[in-house]
Amino acid sequence: MARKLTEDDKQRIFEEIREYLADELEIDKEEITRDTHIIDDLGGDSIIFLEMIEEFKEKYQINIEVRAIGQYMLKNPVYTVGETVNAIFDIIERGDELLAGLGDDQ
Amino acid sequence: MICYQTWPLELSASEFTVGRWGICRLERSQDGGAFLTGPERERAESFRCRLRRAEWLGARAGLRRMLQEAGIAPRPSECNITKDRRGKPLVDIGGAGGAKRVDGSLAHKDGLAGFAAVWDPTVKIGIDLEAVSTKPWRCRRAFATRGDYLLDSESSDSYYCVLWCCKEAASKALGKGLLIDFRELVISESASGRFTVGGNGRDLMAGRYLLFDGMVAAVVMMSHAAGCGRRDRSVRTGRGGNRGEEKFNGA
Numbered sequence: 001m002a003r004k005l006t007e008d009d010k011q012r013i014f015e016e017i018r019e020y021l022a023d024e025l026e027i028d029k030e031e032i033t034r035d036t037h038i039i040d041d042l043g044g045d046s047i048i049f050l051e052m053i054e055e056f057k058e059k060y061q062i063n064i065e066v067r068a069i070g071q072y073m074l075k076n077p078v079y080t081v082g083e084t085v086n087a088i089f090d091i092i093e094r095g096d097e098l099l100a101g102l103g104d105d106q
Numbered sequence: 107m108i109c110y111q112t113w114p115l116e117l118s119a120s121e122f123t124v125g126r127w128g129i130c131r132l133e134r135s136q137d138g139g140a141f142l143t144g145p146e147r148e149r150a151e152s153f154r155c156r157l158r159r160a161e162w163l164g165a166r167a168g169l170r171r172m173l174q175e176a177g178i179a180p181r182p183s184e185c186n187i188t189k190d191r192r193g194k195p196l197v198d199i200g201g202a203g204g205a206k207r208v209d210g211s212l213a214h215k216d217g218l219a220g221f222a223a224v225w226d227p228t229v230k231i232g233i234d235l236e237a238v239s240t241k242p243w244r245c246r247r248a249f250a251t252r253g254d255y256l257l258d259s260e261s262s263d264s265y266y267c268v269l270w271c272c273k274e275a276a277s278k279a280l281g282k283g284l285l286i287d288f289r290e291l292v293i294s295e296s297a298s299g300r301f302t303v304g305g306n307g308r309d310l311m312a313g314r315y316l317l318f319d320g321m322v323a324a325v326v327m328m329s330h331a332a333g334c335g336r337r338d339r340s341v342r343t344g345r346g347g348n349r350g351e352e353k354f355n356g357a
Contacts (some may be wrong), residue, residue: 024241040162041154045215046243046274048285054245066248070284074192 001059005093013092015086017052021081024048034082046090052084060092072098112172113314113328115224115231125208125224126176127233127314127325130168131217132160138167141174141182157217162347164219165212167195178208178225195283197223211278213319222325230328232278234271238320240324242266249273249288258333264322267313269293271324276311279326 003010004018005013013069014034022029038044051102053069078087112128121327132138139145142163150159153332166187173179178197186198187210204320209227213220222233242249250269260266273280273288280286292305293313303311313326 037153040152043155043158047236047245047270049284050248051241051245054248065287067283068286068288068313070282071283 003093005089010085010089012100013088017081017085017088018052020055021048023049032081034080034085036081037079038081038084040080049078052088055091056088056091062091062095064091064096064098066075110168110171114174115222115325117193122328123227124229124327125222125231126172127199127220127222127231129166129173129220129235129323132157132164132167132221134160138163141170143183158214159218160217161214161328162266165214165221168219169210169212171225172221173199173208173223173263176225177222178206184222187256190249190281192279192281192283192285194278203286211275211325213275213278213323218321220323220325223282224327227327230281231325232275232280232322232328233325234275234278236267236274236320236322238264238267238317242270249291251289251292253292255293256301257298258292266288268322268324270305271311271322272315272326275313275324277328278329279311 016030018029018032018077020040021027021042021044025034025048027042032042036042038048052065057064072090073087076083076087076090078084110128112126114123115125115127116123132250146163146166150163153159153162169187170179170182170185170236172218173185174182179185184200184339185343188196188315190196194208195212197208199208199210207227208223209229209231210221210223211231211233213233218235220233220235222231224231243262246266250266255266255337256268272293273291276291277283277286277288289301290305293301293303295301299315301313301315302304310351311326311328313324315324
């Protein structure tokens with residue numbers, strides 16, 4: 001279900017993502033900023049992305065396929081924490097309409 | 107460089123070798139010698155994660171060394187490794203835009219680097235590395251199905267880890283990354299460590315996986331010309347085995 005996030009929501013989600021990455025990758029949360037590269041700076045990988053997506057899908061009751069998110073990421077590359085946070089905002093706010101206007105690229 | 111090991115890749119129809127795959131670990135990021143370029147070392151220096159630096163350099167050094175040993179790229183300096191916009195490595199022998207391009211794939215995990223390449227132009231390759239953990243089990247609904255079949259697994263963690271690793275390697279062979287519904291890729295292990303990938307009318311792919319020291323490495327080949335286009339139903343009749351929901355109450 002798509003929804004409009006407030007600035008407070010967005011700040012909370014950003015903190016949730018930082019905490020998730022800090023826990024999973026055993027890194028001090030304070031070292032994680034919006035510019036931090038998830039793979040090159042934190043040693044993350046694809047299963048981290050997959051699990052994060054699944055957690056947010058469940059938490060915000062979003063009905064969207066991983067494939068659709070992959071398609072979105074092709075148009076909006078996600079490498080840094082800031083890019084990940086923005087992608088999560090988009091996924092939550094736009095839900096099933098995430099791909100509208102992106103065109104088919106499979 | 108330590109822990110360097112490679113294996114031949116064979117396609118089932120006639121078991122001819124079409125490529126190789128391997129795993130290595132760089133002891134220090136300064137290692138790798140002539141198998142790495144100046145710009146690669148420079149790029150890796152920008153990574154804050156020390157393990158990631160060793161993985162990134164190790165994958166490239168390992169790939170070049172393997173191609174040299176196979177006689178495909180006698181001069182490592184003439185083996186140019188770039189990536190397309192979906193992250194699929196492009197390996198040009200003879201410099202950028204050179205005379206020969208081989209299909210390559212790279213992977214990394216916990217300081218370990220995986221690399222694979224095929225020199226038969228009709229074959230595509232994908233490799234993945236994973237550490238056995240609870241992560242794949244936790245997001246199993248995104249990729250596992252009742253149709254997936256592995257002969258034996260010690261635990262639900264290793265079962266889902268092998269499954270994810272095989273499916274991600276398959277996605278890499280297809281050049282799809284996350285642009286795929288992983289549940290449409292059905293894994294069937296036919297003999298220990300050997301599996302096929304099929305489903306939804308996709309071409310059948312052949313793969314191998316290894317479980318070692320709490321890690322999984324999987325490699326998948328896809329061919330349109332070497333007898334890999336038919337679905338081998340016999341893999342369904344194997345003895346024992348694990349399907350996710352039956353043994354581990356998953357998916």
